[in-house]
Every structure is written in structure tokens, then in C-alpha cells.
Amino acid sequence: MAICLCGGFLSDSIAAQDLSREQMKGLDEQVQEIKSDVLSIAAELNGLEERLLYPSNTQVAVFVSLDRAEDARLDAVQIAIDGAPVAHHIYSFKELEALQEGGVQRIYTGNISTGNHDIDISVIGKLSNGEDFSANASFSFTKGVEPKLVDVTLADLRAGSTGIRLGEW
Known part of the structure; x- marks a missing residue:
């Protein structure tokens, strides 16, 4: 009789382990879904924050880019708009x-009024x-009512050459 009871406990223990594994697997899937949702919400919030700020x-x-040649x-780039330092990297x-x-690096995002700027x-x-x-x-550029995207391209940086070009996207 003792053997029979022991066998019953053993099968109950194995069934509990299987159930526990299934529960863990289900929890892992739920955690992954939550992580995915959180990342999606964070990306959406970043977009909203940028539009508000x-x-x-x-x-x-x-943006800063380097000519492929x-x-x-x-080593470093420093940007000033209208005499005020806005970025140093x-x-x-x-x-x-x-x-x-x-590659292209966005070195600065900020707010300026419409009109001419240096x-x-x-x-x-x-x-x-x-x-x-x-x-x-x-350089001088004009800011209209649309977002202004300024490209600073560094090329031909040998001594005696400015090697800096300004473009707009």
C-alpha cells in the first residue's frame, strides 16, 4: 500500500511540474508582449515629444556628414547659430x-524663428x-515655416582649406 501512495505522489509531482512549465511559458510570452507594447509606446511618446518641443x-x-573620399x-565639431553655441561633439x-x-549624424535639433540666420x-x-x-x-540660411534641415558636409580638410560645405535637405 505504501508503494501505491508513493507512486501517486510522484505522478502528482510530475503533473505539477508540467503545469508549472506551461505557466512559466505563458508568463514569458506575456512578458514579451508587454515589452513590445512598452517599446511601441515609448517610440510614439518620443515622436509626440519631438513634435511638442x-x-x-x-x-x-x-546634420554632419563626412565626404567618403x-x-x-x-576629432570634434562645434556649431553656433546666430552667435550662440548650440552643439559641441x-x-x-x-x-x-x-x-x-x-553615415550622417544629427548633431542638433532646436527652435529658431523664421527669417535669416547665421x-x-x-x-x-x-x-x-x-x-x-x-x-x-x-554661412547664412533662411528659415521658412517648414522645418529646416541643414547639412554640414566635411570634405577636403587638408591644411589651408576650409573643407566645410553647407547644404539643405
Whole structure:
């Protein structure tokens, strides 16, 4: 009789383990669904935040890119709009690698009024021969009622050349 009771407890224990595994599997799936929902909500909130903080009629975004033929090592970029510093970035090896492979970095997003504005760009780094370089350039652009996207392209950064071009998207 003791053998029979022991066998009953053993089968009940195995059934409980199977049920527990099924419950854990169900919980894991629910957790993954919740994570997915949270990420989706976070992305939506980021979009709403950007639209609230940077309305299209005042939004300006500045992007930095490096000409693919450029082999200089970019160390830092500083941006000023209308004389006020708005962005300063020191580049890591991975960021520089991404720029050299055609990547584009959004260095600044902010608000400005419609009309004419000045942008000053300062760049420092090293040339392929190890020589230090720095380049400065000033440009003017006009902000309309639409968001303004400004592209700063760095090319031909050898000594004695500004090597900075301004474009608009």
C-alpha cells in the first residue's frame, strides 16, 4: 500500500511540474508582449515629444556628414547659430567610422524663428599624415515655416582649406 501512495505522489509531482512549465511559458510570452507594447509606446511618446518641443514652424535640425573620399580623422565639431553655441561633439572611433562609411549624424535639433540666420561651424582633427588641422566657416540660411534641415558636409580638410560645405535637405 505504501508503494501505491508513493507512486501517486510522484505522478502528482510530475503533473505539477508540467503545469508549472506551461505557466512559466505563458508568463514569458506575456512578458514579451508587454515589452513590445512598452517599446511601441515609448517610440510614439518620443515622436509626440519631438513634435511638442520642436514645432515644425520653428524647428531646425543640423546634420554632419563626412565626404567618403575624406581620410582625415575628425576629432570634434562645434556649431553656433546666430552667435550662440548650440552643439559641441567629440567623436569616438566608432562614430568616426560610421561617418566615414557614409553615415550622417544629427548633431542638433532646436527652435529658431523664421527669417535669416547665421551658422558658424568649427572643426578640429588630424590629417592622414598626422598633422593637426582646424577649419572654421560661417554661412547664412533662411528659415521658412517648414522645418529646416541643414547639412554640414566635411570634405577636403587638408591644411589651408576650409573643407566645410553647407547644404539643405
